[in-house]
Each structure stands twice: as structure tokens, then as C-alpha cells.
Amino acid sequence: MTVDRTATPILQARNITKSYGQVQALRGVDFDILPGEIVAIIGDNGAGKSTLIKCLSGAVAPDSGELLLDGKPVTFAGPKASREQGIETVYQTLAVAPSLDIASNLFLGRERRRPGVLGSVFRMLDVKGMRKDAEKALSDLGILTVQNLGQAVETLSGGQRQAVAVARAEAFSSRVVILDEPTAALGVRESGKVLDLIRQVRDRGLPVVLISHNMPHVFELADRIHIQRLGRRAAVVTPQSHTMNEAVAIMTGAMQVDTTPSADAASLSKA
Amino acid sequence: MSEQSVATAPPAGKDEHRQSPPALVRLRILMHDKPILGPLVVLVLSLVVFSLLADNFLSAGNLSLITQQVMVIGIAGLGQTIIILTAGIDLSAGAVAVFSAIVMAKAATDLGLPGPLAILVGLLCGGVCGALNGALVVRFRLPPFIATLGTLSVFYALGLYLSGGATIRGTDMPAIMTAMGKSFSLFGTNVSYGAVLLVVLVAVVSYCLLYTSWGRHVHAVGDDVQAAGLTGIRTGRVLISVYIVAGVLYGIAAWVLIGRTGAASPQSASTLNLDSITAAVIGGASLFGGRGRVLGTFVGALIVGVFRNGLALAGVQVLWQDFAVGLLIVGAVALDQWIRKGSR
Known part of the structure; x- marks a missing residue:
């Protein structure tokens, strides 16, 4: 499945910050996901991955910055509000x-x-x-074993259990x-x-944000990889443009990346 | 909930140790799927054993007596069960019932309210007591055990205060307030109205738990509060509603108690707190939450009634009745642990 890099991001975060007391979990992070792609978020512990997705799913309200849904600014009052906008989250x-x-x-x-x-x-x-619809949702995803x-x-x-949770997200998500x-x-x-299931969800047209520690899984699945470091987006790479070792190096700070051009979704189409 | 066949889903991976479950494991899965099975088998077995031990055990009169003995415990047990379903426990069940009975009686005798209105006031009192318990658990985040241990004394003391320690006789109250102790004849057996009310309530509460969103949310909250919250269930509201409904059920138990004992006394039903827990636990409700059926509690209450009655008819001393009920409780909880072992 090809991703149109010029499309409007379906969900976008701009310069989001979030502090818990003294701890600055997010220091102006950007994020975007295009229609039909899988974006993986990787990062060391404490890099702000969880806080970032909690902002995206409405579980946490950002201190500053803005969220754009289909290019329009939105604020989520809670998980329920984002769900009503078609954003479904499968928690760990x-x-x-x-x-x-x-x-x-x-x-x-x-x-x-x-x-x-x-x-x-x-x-x-x-x-x-409901049972009939549940059956349909599960069989559509080929998990009616x-x-x-x-x-x-x-x-x-x-x-x-994971399959049930993913099926639930897929069945109710529209974005x-x-x-x-x-x-x-x-x-x-x-x-x-x-992993097959996640690919199917993407192929059925729903973009997927995937948080994972497992590099092989990330590189197997993701169309783009958002590397989170110290509360910011350190880089956005693709499995083609960078190797696993390079991604880990960026994640840990061993390798510096000029964020501005490569972070731009559009410029990646050339990569 | 499910009436379908036993769970034998093919595991996604090939877990060798799951392939052909031995008989014992299959039994556990069966009991896991049909929680009512265990209590039902115990009830039938005890009926058979006691009918052999005591000649007059199976007589219509004696069976009618057993239902009269369990109706208060059964109704209070329903309230207890929905609280246990949320992984809580209510030690104040009996105290709420006794307090409500006194409020009900006082409303009729001292305030001179008509019977139905006095009963309504009693039910309201139960609901308010429940709301207080719920608020302590939800707003002040007290463990249900501690919250209701405290309110147990509070409600008991309030009952004593309001009654002045004196018993209010049923003959002083409007007839409807003692009506639940009266019986009517059905196929030559005396059936008390309270027993009929118990059966109706079992059906109503069962329906609410199995066929409404509220019921599913109660189960979900008992399973895992955080998970339930993440799915958008307002867990605090569900919990408070559970305690209020339980309180109202204790209020109904109070009405039946007045009919059964022909009086409202602060000294009555002193064992109801623990008896309601006993009925729920023997009926298969899990103290860890999420698992349990009100039908099971009904059967559990009957088991306790049958044991006490049967042992008494067989000429066994009261202390051995308590001994037997104690064994039943320990056995039921051990069984629950064994059933859960496979699934978590």
C-alpha cells in the first residue's frame, strides 16, 4: 500500500509541551500521521512516548501546542472526546x-x-x-479462530486478548x-x-500509530518511524533510509540528525 | 451469561500443555463457565442427604419453613452480591436492614404515616445508607471492608438510638408492614409473600445484571477498575449506584424482616451482616470481583437454610450447625480459588 506523502496529515501535533510538576515530559514535540500509513514511535524510557500518545488520545491535556485533526485544530476533553472523533487507542x-x-x-x-x-x-x-456485529468485526480481520x-x-x-482489543479499536475507529x-x-x-493484524488494519485504510520497543517489529511494519528523544522529535526516518542501528543511535543521542528537513513528511517521499 | 458450549478455543499458539485437558481441568472449565453448577449440586445433595436423615424433612410444612427462614438472608444477599461483584464487600448489610426496619416502624407508629408510605421511607433510608457507603468508597477512597466496618457500628448505634433500645411490635403497625410474613396456600403448601418477593427480586436483579449496560459495567468495574475507566465507563458512578441499589435491597429485607419476626427490634438479625456474605460466597460469588450470580446467592441462601434446618431436625446441636456452615464457606472460597487458577 502506497502512502500519498502530499496528503493532509490525518492527525498532527504541533509544538506540544507537557510537564508533570518539575518533570518536562514533552518539550515542544511535533507529530504527524498521513492517511493509510503506519507510524511507529520509538524512544528510550522517559523520552515522552507515552505522554505523547496520551495527548493524541485525549487521556492527557497538553500544556501548550496544538492538535490538528484533518488539518483543523481540535482539543480533547478526555479519552471519550477523542474516541468520538474516531481515534481509538489500545492501551498496553x-x-x-x-x-x-x-x-x-x-x-x-x-x-x-x-x-x-x-x-x-x-x-x-x-x-x-451485538454478537452478530462482533462476529463480523472479528471475521473481517480474519481472527475468527x-x-x-x-x-x-x-x-x-x-x-x-490483544486481537480482541485491536478488533475493538478497528471496529469503532474511523480515523x-x-x-x-x-x-x-x-x-x-x-x-x-x-503484526499481521496491524497490517490488515492499515490495509483496510486506517492509519496506525504504533508504540513499540521492539526494533525488528518496528522496522518490519512501519512506513515511517518517529524517534522521540528528551521530550522532542529527534528525527523521522523510514526503514529504507536508516538501519536499525542508526535508529537506536538517534534514539540514544549517539547520532545527531538535522531534524528540520527529514522530519518533514513531504521530503521523505524523495528518500 | 453464555449458554454456549464449554470453552475449548484453539489457542493461537500451539501450547502443548493445553492440548488435551485432563478431566479435572475440564471440570474446572465447566465450573468456570457455569458458576451456578457447584451450588446447585451442593443444594441437591444436601436435600437428598437430609431427607434420608430426617423423616419429616421433605414435608411441605418443613420446606415452607425453610423458605421463610431464608427470605431475609436471601434478599439482603442480593444486595451483598452486587457489591461483591464490584470486588467490594458490605459488612453493614444487616445493620442497614435493622436501622431501616426501625425507621420504617417509627415512621408508621410515631409519625403515623400510612403503611405504604412508611415502607417507602424505610427503603429510602436503606438507599441513603448505601449512598453513604458508596461515597466513602468512591469519594474518600476507603477500602469497602473498612468503610462498611465503620458504618456497621454507626447504623447499629443509630438504630439503637432511634428505637430507644425497645422493640416496636408489629401489631402496632399498619397491616401491610407485616404482610411479608403472611402466607397463602398453594397446592396445599403455605407459601409466604416474602418468599415470593425474594424470587421476584432474584429475577429482577438477574435481569439488570445480565441484560443491561449497567450490569455489564458492574462486572467490568469488578474485573478491573482502571480498564473499565479506559473504555469510557464512569466507574465512580457505577460503584455509587451499586451501593445505593444494595441499600434499597437491604431496606426491602427490612420490610420482610418485620413481617418475619412480627416486630422491629434493634436486637434482631444480628447475624445478617455475615449471613448475607455467606449466602453470596456459597452461591459462587468471587470476593475478587467480576464473578458471581444472584441466582447463585439464592441457592446459597437455600443451602444455608437447608443445612441449619436439616441438622436441627436430625437432632444435631446448634454449635455443629455453625460448624457446618463455616466449612461450607471455606469450601466455597477454596473452590473459587481453584476455578480461577486456570484463567489468570
């Missing part, structure tokens, strides 16, 4: 309810009620309808999916499945 902790079944988890926090009196007066949930949607999530393996360390807790085989 997955945010699932283990004792509820798969279909219930897919619709957790946005359950649908039955039409008519049953729904309005008796508040009855549309269990069958999970046969039984009535199965509790706690009976699933780590990779299957961007943000994934925080989706493979951190998984084995090799399960990681592979989740």
Missing part, C-alpha cells in the same frame, strides 16, 4: 473485562439497546445484534488507531499474528 493493559465474554468486551462502554419498548423502558441490551464469542476473555491467550506496545507481552508466534 488492553482495557478489557476478563470475566465478560468477547462480544460484551467489544461493545464495552458503548452497548447497544434493543429497539422499541424493550430498549427504552426495560433497557434491554441487543445481545444478539476464536470460535465462541460467548467465551469469557479470561479464557483467551495473551495474543487472542486513527493508536497501539501501545501491542507485542510487549507476547511470544514470537503470537507477536507475528498481531
Whole structure:
């Protein structure tokens, strides 16, 4: 899938700062993601990766700077506000309810009620309808190896749980999916499945922001790699323009990069 | 929730140790999927055993007596169960019920309110007590155990104060306030209205927990508060609503208690705090939250009632009844741990 480098970024951050007391987590960071691409965010511990995605997902309000959605300035009052704008986040902790079944988890926090009196007066949930849609969402992503949607999530393996969380994000997202360390807790085989899943989400047209510590995964998946260092964007590279070692060198500060030209999404089309 | 077959999803990876689960593991998965199974088996077994031990155990009159003995515990147990579902516990359940009973009785006798209105005042009192517990847990972030340990004494003292330590006789109250202790005849058996109310409440609370968003949010909050919050559930609201609903259920238990004992007394139902927990736990509710069914609590209350009644009929001393119920509790919690072992 090719990415149009001249398109308007679907989500963009400009000069975002955020401090927690004395600690300056973000010191004027820029970020952008174009339609149809996977952007990986890498960085050492404390570089501000998590704070950056929390700003993007509305979980944290930036101190200054601006967010642009489809080129228009936005502010998010909370995770719910960004979700209403079509930005879905899969947190590292997955945010699932283990004792509820798969279909219930897919619709957790946005359950649908039955039409008519049953729904309005008796508040009855549309269990069958939600289950049907859950089945569709899972089979669309090719992860209906999970046969039984009535199965509790706690009976699933780590990779299957991750798949459920990704499917939930994919099903409800209309603009961007943000994934925080989706493979951190998984084995090799399960990681592979989740990487395939992320690629599918991208190929279905949703841009993906991927936070990961795993360089091979990042280089396998990402169209562009945003390198975060000391609360700023140190560079944006591509798997073609730089090697893994170079990316790590930039991440740790061993290698300096002139940020201005290469950070520009448009200039990368020549790279 | 699921009526579907046992969970045997093919694992994404080939985990060798998962391939052909031995019988014991399959049993655990089955009990995990159908939490009502364990309590139901225990109930049926105890019915069989006691009918062999005591001749008159299965008589219509005795069975009717058992339902009358469990109706207060059962209704209070429903409130307890939804709190336990959120990984909480309510030590003040009995104290709220007794306090509400006295408020209810005083509203009718001293204030001269008509019966239905007095009952409503009692239910409101239960709801307010619940709201206080909920506020302590949510706003002041007290562990539910500590919060309700404190309010247990507070509500008990308030009940004593309001009643002046005296019992208010049921004969002084409007008839409707003692109606739940009355019975009607059904197929030659005496069925008390309180028992019918218990069954209706089990159905209503079950429905709310299994077929509404609120019910799912209660389970999600009990599973993992942070995760529930990240999915957009307003966890504080859910928790407070749970404590209020539980309080109202204790208020209903108070109404039934007045009917059952024919009086409102600050000394009554002194064991209700722990009995409601016992019913919920024996019924399969997990103290770690997220797992449990009100139908299980209903069965749990019946198990306790059957044990006490059966042992008494068999001529066993009261102390051994307590002994047996204690074993049941320990056994039920151990079973819960064993069932959870595989899944987390």
C-alpha cells in the first residue's frame, strides 16, 4: 500500500509541551500521521512516548501546542472526546473485562439497546445484534479462530486478548488507531499474528500509530518511524533510509540528525 | 451469561500443555463457565442427604419453613452480591436492614404515616445508607471492608438510638408492614409473600445484571477498575449506584424482616451482616470481583437454610450447625480459588 506523502496529515501535533510538576515530559514535540500509513514511535524510557500518545488520545491535556485533526485544530476533553472523533487507542493493559465474554468486551462502554419498548423502558441490551456485529468485526480481520464469542476473555491467550482489543479499536475507529506496545507481552508466534493484524488494519485504510520497543517489529511494519528523544522529535526516518542501528543511535543521542528537513513528511517521499 | 458450549478455543499458539485437558481441568472449565453448577449440586445433595436423615424433612410444612427462614438472608444477599461483584464487600448489610426496619416502624407508629408510605421511607433510608457507603468508597477512597466496618457500628448505634433500645411490635403497625410474613396456600403448601418477593427480586436483579449496560459495567468495574475507566465507563458512578441499589435491597429485607419476626427490634438479625456474605460466597460469588450470580446467592441462601434446618431436625446441636456452615464457606472460597487458577 502506497502512502500519498502530499496528503493532509490525518492527525498532527504541533509544538506540544507537557510537564508533570518539575518533570518536562514533552518539550515542544511535533507529530504527524498521513492517511493509510503506519507510524511507529520509538524512544528510550522517559523520552515522552507515552505522554505523547496520551495527548493524541485525549487521556492527557497538553500544556501548550496544538492538535490538528484533518488539518483543523481540535482539543480533547478526555479519552471519550477523542474516541468520538474516531481515534481509538489500545492501551498496553488492553482495557478489557476478563470475566465478560468477547462480544460484551467489544461493545464495552458503548452497548447497544434493543429497539422499541424493550430498549427504552426495560433497557434491554441487543445481545444478539451485538454478537452478530462482533462476529463480523472479528471475521473481517480474519481472527475468527476464536470460535465462541460467548467465551469469557479470561479464557483467551495473551495474543487472542490483544486481537480482541485491536478488533475493538478497528471496529469503532474511523480515523486513527493508536497501539501501545501491542507485542510487549507476547511470544514470537503470537507477536507475528498481531503484526499481521496491524497490517490488515492499515490495509483496510486506517492509519496506525504504533508504540513499540521492539526494533525488528518496528522496522518490519512501519512506513515511517518517529524517534522521540528528551521530550522532542529527534528525527523521522523510514526503514529504507536508516538501519536499525542508526535508529537506536538517534534514539540514544549517539547520532545527531538535522531534524528540520527529514522530519518533514513531504521530503521523505524523495528518500 | 453464555449458554454456549464449554470453552475449548484453539489457542493461537500451539501450547502443548493445553492440548488435551485432563478431566479435572475440564471440570474446572465447566465450573468456570457455569458458576451456578457447584451450588446447585451442593443444594441437591444436601436435600437428598437430609431427607434420608430426617423423616419429616421433605414435608411441605418443613420446606415452607425453610423458605421463610431464608427470605431475609436471601434478599439482603442480593444486595451483598452486587457489591461483591464490584470486588467490594458490605459488612453493614444487616445493620442497614435493622436501622431501616426501625425507621420504617417509627415512621408508621410515631409519625403515623400510612403503611405504604412508611415502607417507602424505610427503603429510602436503606438507599441513603448505601449512598453513604458508596461515597466513602468512591469519594474518600476507603477500602469497602473498612468503610462498611465503620458504618456497621454507626447504623447499629443509630438504630439503637432511634428505637430507644425497645422493640416496636408489629401489631402496632399498619397491616401491610407485616404482610411479608403472611402466607397463602398453594397446592396445599403455605407459601409466604416474602418468599415470593425474594424470587421476584432474584429475577429482577438477574435481569439488570445480565441484560443491561449497567450490569455489564458492574462486572467490568469488578474485573478491573482502571480498564473499565479506559473504555469510557464512569466507574465512580457505577460503584455509587451499586451501593445505593444494595441499600434499597437491604431496606426491602427490612420490610420482610418485620413481617418475619412480627416486630422491629434493634436486637434482631444480628447475624445478617455475615449471613448475607455467606449466602453470596456459597452461591459462587468471587470476593475478587467480576464473578458471581444472584441466582447463585439464592441457592446459597437455600443451602444455608437447608443445612441449619436439616441438622436441627436430625437432632444435631446448634454449635455443629455453625460448624457446618463455616466449612461450607471455606469450601466455597477454596473452590473459587481453584476455578480461577486456570484463567489468570
